[in-house]
Amino acid sequence: MLKKITVSFLFLIGGLMFTTCTTPELSQEFITKTKGRYLLNADEYIQVTYLEKELQLNWGGLKNIQPLQMNTSEFYIKEINQKIVFNLQDTPISIHVLKKSDTDTIPTIYKKIPVSYTFAFEYLATGNYDKAMVSYLSIQKNDSLSPIINENHWNSKGYAQLRRDSIQKAIQYFKINAALHPNSYNVYDSLGEAYLKNGDSALALTNYKMAIQLNPSLRSVKKIIKRLK
Numbered sequence: 001m002l003k004k005i006t007v008s009f010l011f012l013i014g015g016l017m018f019t020t021c022t023t024p025e026l027s028q029e030f031i032t033k034t035k036g037r038y039l040l041n042a043d044e045y046i047q048v049t050y051l052e053k054e055l056q057l058n059w060g061g062l063k064n065i066q067p068l069q070m071n072t073s074e075f076y077i078k079e080i081n082q083k084i085v086f087n088l089q090d091t092p093i094s095i096h097v098l099k100k101s102d103t104d105t106i107p108t109i110y111k112k113i114p115v116s117y118t119f120a121f122e123y124l125a126t127g128n129y130d131k132a133m134v135s136y137l138s139i140q141k142n143d144s145l146s147p148i149i150n151e152n153h154w155n156s157k158g159y160a161q162l163r164r165d166s167i168q169k170a171i172q173y174f175k176i177n178a179a180l181h182p183n184s185y186n187v188y189d190s191l192g193e194a195y196l197k198n199g200d201s202a203l204a205l206t207n208y209k210m211a212i213q214l215n216p217s218l219r220s221v222k223k224i225i226k227r228l229k
Contacts, residue, residue, distance in 0.1 A: 023069045026053050030072070034086050038095050038110040042139045043121055043148045046095065046110055074098070120148075129172040133179050140180055151181045155190055167198045178207075185214035189221060201228050 031050050038046040040060055047058035055075060057065040067075035067084070074085045083098040090111070097108035120135030140149045147153065154177035161170035174191040181187050192207035205228045208221050 024072055026050070026055070026069070026072065030086070030088070033088055033093060034112075036115070037113050037117070039113050040110060042143065042146060043119060045113065045119070048095075129176070133176050136176055136180060149180050151177060151184055151187065154180065155186065158190055158194065162194060162197065167194060170194045171198065183214065185211040185218065188214070189218070192221075192224070196224070196228075204228065 031053065035048050035050060038048065040046050044060045046060070049056045049058075055067055055069065057067060057077070059065055059077070059080065062079050065077060065079055067077045069075055070083070073088075074083060076083050082100075085096050085098060087094050087096055090109075092112040092114075094112060095110040097110075099107070118131075118135075120132050120139060123129070123132035123135055136149055139146055154173060158170045158173035158177065161167070161173060171191065171194045174187065174194050178184075178187040178191055188207040188210035192204045192211060195201075195207060196204035205225060208225050208228070211221050212218055212225065
């Protein structure tokens, strides 16, 4: 008799532990409100989706992350060793990275962005170069040291297009670089080269002259200017 009571008691305790440890299912309201894109930085976002009511994330370069659900709004992401919580009271709704210790003083918050929001790189990908340029100039205004608007980065992007014979695309990339770095002789030298390869000697000459104006010691450019006149 004692044995049966003991076994029954253990099953009861086990059942209570199981009930206590079971993570509650996410509500449809929570899923609807939180799914979408969150601003990670000026050129990247966090994508929040759900598969059978289980959270999935694309976090910058990390794809298809499946965080461990801690409770109804808190999750642990092993790939970045961080706990996050969705704050539905924020306007807009945001993801808060929880502090690891009391020494962490600056909270990291990622805000949800509207569906209509377009990143600069998305304008670039669709060939809307004018809006891309405006967006990149805005990024530069907010953070002049951002690697997204780095001169060498854009120069490399332009020459990558030239090597593929995508001359028009290369010209647009170099034009964006010139807008971002108008005091650099190198951006005009590169733009002049792209125009020359495109058969547009007038615009090539204009940009080579700009390069010389900023750096009179460019002998090779002087030779090209002399040939084009």
